[in-house]
Amino acid sequence: MSSLTPTIILFCIGVILLLGAMWISLLLKQRQKFKQLIDFAIEGMVVSQKGHVIEINDQALKIFGGNDKQEILGKPMLDFVAPASKALVQAQSTLNTDMYECVLLRKDGTPFPALVRGSIVEGFGKTMRVSAVIDLSELKEAQYALQTLNGNLEIQVQAQIEKNRQQEMMLFQQSRHAQMGEMISMIAHQWRQPLNVLSLLAQNIVFKYKLQKLDERVMDEFKEDSMRQILQMSKTIDDFRDFFKPDKSIKIFDINQQLAHAVEMVRPIVAAHGIELSFQGENGLKVESFPNEFGQSIINILNNAKDVLLESCGEFTKQITVEAKRGENNTVVITIEDNGGGIDEMVMPYIFEPYFSTKGAKHGTGLGLYMTKIIIEEHMHGRISVVNGAEGAKFEIVLQGLA
Structure with a gap:
């Protein structure tokens, strides 16, 4: 037994070393x-x-x-x-x-x-x-670059908005200059009658002076009649000044009253060209917005209709009709229609574009209908559209009314 013991021990050591090697491997x-x-x-x-x-x-x-x-x-x-x-x-x-x-x-x-x-x-x-x-270095750099880009983009957007605002202000100024010309023309028509009356009064007073028929009664009548005509002329100036004054604040106003005012201002001019202008509206139509700007937009459309009718050929009664009524969902619908034959279908898509005019450079700026669209849709948050009706163009304005 003693002779086998070393062999067994060596065998065991070998097995252990082999297992160790296998484990290490x-x-x-x-x-x-x-x-x-x-x-x-x-x-x-x-x-x-x-x-x-x-x-x-x-x-x-x-x-x-x-x-x-x-x-x-x-x-x-x-x-x-x-x-x-x-x-x-x-x-x-x-x-x-x-x-x-x-x-x-x-x-x-x-x-x-x-x-x-x-x-x-x-x-x-x-x-x-x-x-x-x-x-995350590259990601952070990309985020920073994106933030910088967004910041620059926002600055560019704001700059473009400001540029557009300045351009719109310039167009408004040009439009107002054109409206001043229209206003002077309207005032001239409104003044023609009182000026004629004043001329007759002056001639009459001279005639009576030559006949030595001037007395206190005649002079008082002359004074009263002259002052009446002068006050009428002064009131005309005040009316036009107030009507064309830029609106500073939103007001509640009666649509019929503002439409009637606009129609009366344009009536002497269109009547001088033989154009009939009529207006009718439902009662109680009120909106909250800018009354003067609204009135100016109506005058722009009426002047456009007048110019179209003046270019129309043929013997027929030329008419412009203005109507105001209550629409769906408490809206106010204003229509302005003429019988001038309508708008050319090729022109229709560009009718509200700035500087677009079919009248030529001497007769139109191409800003009237553009500014009307800006006033109605951007300032008054309404809608404006135009279609060709049975006899001519029909403009429709839709505004949110008050209950």
């Missing part, structure tokens, strides 16, 4: 597979034990700015964490954590934003922590 294969696994990861992978780096993949080496893994291996994990994030990273180092954002350091000390996720694993007889690291 298995561990090495597992370690190699583990290394290959983390090397295949898209994220930077860092394996640490007791707070020190024991393995990293190539992506992590690139993220931390190293050229050789030996520059990173063996160093404390916190050496690669920015001071502001050390407390956060240290608190997460013993836990399985979801993604969180922190600031890490490259090998040369340069900080960079990163996303980190960590898991505690058991392997090779050790407790290790495997951390996945994603460099």
Whole structure:
């Protein structure tokens, strides 16, 4: 028995060494597979034990700015964490954590934003922590660039809005200059009758002076009649001044009253050209908006209808009709229709465009209907449209009425 004992002992030692070698070989294969696994990861992978780096993949080496893994291996994990994030990273180092954002350091000390996720694993007889690291530098730069672009875009948008506003103000100014010409023409028509009366009164007083028939009664009558005509002329000026004064604030006004005022201002001009102008409206139509601007838009349409009728050929009674009524959903609908034959279908899509005119440069600015559309749709939040009716063009304005 004693002679077999060494043999048995040697055999056992051999078996133990063989098993040990097999176990070591298995561990090495597992370690190699583990290394290959983390090397295949898209994220930077860092394996640490007791707070020190024991393995990293190539992506992590690139993220931390190293050229050789030996520059990173063996160093404390916190050496690669920015001071502001050390407390956060240290608190997460013993836990399985979801993604969180922190600031890490490259090998040369340069900080960079990163996303980190960590898991505690058991392997090779050790407790290790495997951390996945994603460099957010490019993403943050892209976000900053996008924010800058958005900021610049907002500035450009605001600049364009301001440019459009300035252009609209310029168009309004040009339109007002054109309206001043119309207003002077209207005043001239309104003044013609009282001026004729004043002329007759002056001739009469001269005639009576030559006949030596001037007395206190005649002079009082002359004074009263003259002042009556002068006051009428002054009232005409005040009416036109107030009507064309830019609106400063929103007011509740009666649609019929404002339409009637506009019609009366235009009537002397259209009547001088043999055009009949009629108006009818339902009672109680009120809106809350800008009355003067509304009146100016109506005058623009009436003047446009007048010009169309003046260009019309043939012997027929030329007419413009204005109507106001209540529409659906408590709206107010205003229609202005003429019998001038309608608008050419080729022209119709451009009728509200700025500077578009079929009258020629000497007879039109091309701003009247454009400004009317701006007033109705942008200032008064209504709608304006035009169609060809049975005998001519028909403009329709829809505004929100008051109950």
